[in-house]
Amino acid sequence: MTQMHASSRPSPALTHRPRRLRRSPAMRRLVAETRLHPASLVLPVFVREGIESPRPITSMPGVMQHTLDSLREVATAAAEAGLGGIMLFGVPAERDAEGSAGDDPDGILNRALRAVVAEVGGELVVQSDLCLDEFTSHGHCGVLDAAGFVDNDATLERYTAMAVAQAEAGAEILGLSGMMDGQVAAVRGALEAAGHADTGILAYAAKYASAFYGPFREAVDSQLQGDRRSYQQDPANRREGLREAQLDLDEGADIVMVKPAMSYLDVLSDVARLSTVPVWAYQVSGEAAMIEAAAQNGWIDREAAIRESLLSIARAGADTILTYYALEAAAWN
Numbered sequence: 001m002t003q004m005h006a007s008s009r010p011s012p013a014l015t016h017r018p019r020r021l022r023r024s025p026a027m028r029r030l031v032a033e034t035r036l037h038p039a040s041l042v043l044p045v046f047v048r049e050g051i052e053s054p055r056p057i058t059s060m061p062g063v064m065q066h067t068l069d070s071l072r073e074v075a076t077a078a079a080e081a082g083l084g085g086i087m088l089f090g091v092p093a094e095r096d097a098e099g100s101a102g103d104d105p106d107g108i109l110n111r112a113l114r115a116v117v118a119e120v121g122g123e124l125v126v127q128s129d130l131c132l133d134e135f136t137s138h139g140h141c142g143v144l145d146a147a148g149f150v151d152n153d154a155t156l157e158r159y160t161a162m163a164v165a166q167a168e169a170g171a172e173i174l175g176l177s178g179m180m181d182g183q184v185a186a187v188r189g190a191l192e193a194a195g196h197a198d199t200g201i202l203a204y205a206a207k208y209a210s211a212f213y214g215p216f217r218e219a220v221d222s223q224l225q226g227d228r229r230s231y232q233q234d235p236a237n238r239r240e241g242l243r244e245a246q247l248d249l250d251e252g253a254d255i256v257m258v259k260p261a262m263s264y265l266d267v268l269s270d271v272a273r274l275s276t277v278p279v280w281a282y283q284v285s286g287e288a289a290m291i292e293a294a295a296q297n298g299w300i301d302r303e304a305a306i307r308e309s310l311l312s313i314a315r316a317g318a319d320t321i322l323t324y325y326a327l328e329a330a331a332w333n
């Protein structure tokens, strides 16, 4: 045989062979553009008033409503795993129209903050959700006017009271997730006036009215009737995400966030390009629920899907990701 085997035939035209960098696991690891470091992950957790033992959340496999004791344990695990932080959500026993338990120093979220700060403060950044929906009898993120519409400016007064209570309970970063106009400026002003200049603001800058919050509503026993479309953004709008982020930057946000993550990677990428402060994204309950349900059916590889979803969020521009998989993903490092 005089003819050379096809594979040893020189191909002078093929200067570029991207496959060179994909040949082995070691090579792929070396050239990875994006990595999931535990410090770039924040674990959202739920604490419920008046329960004796942790309760599973049906639509969020593996996620619990915690007691104060089990919350301390999960906070310790988060610190040991090297996570960047923990985000607390409270589920109160009693609700009213104004969400009074939100700014009550003895309300479940403020008690939980004190407990977690005492346990892991300094090792892990302790953060709290600053919104009224868990605390109101009607389930809206604000107080209602006579016509039943969420009253923006009256709600800001409630948020400022909550902000001071949470800062006093030891929260280092407040997650403003209510989507009221002017909430960052109002909370910043109230914190400064109350002597909490060092408490940071994470603005849920671009937060969309999303079907992917479904399981979260079970997690917090949401009382919501109707929807949040008069304050959360319309999924049709991309440019508006930039407008919301710019306003929050102008009002003094320390960090801006896009939420949900996977269906809004375009918005995340836009915000990451414009922002002069850290950019975070929240992989919400419904995003995890889709992975869990498909994996339970044997339709996707669960761990590979989690990894790919988190990488896609990081690749789009998130410096840090809030994810229910934070502990699990931290263990992959």
Ligand code: PBG
Residues within 6 Å of the ligand: 129, 131, 132, 133, 134, 177, 178, 212, 213, 214, 215, 216, 217, 228, 283, 284, 285, 286
């Ligand atoms: C509002 C809030 C919500 C989520 C985080 N903060 C719910 C909503 O806006 O309806 C959703 C998080 C998730 O779905 O994982 N307090």
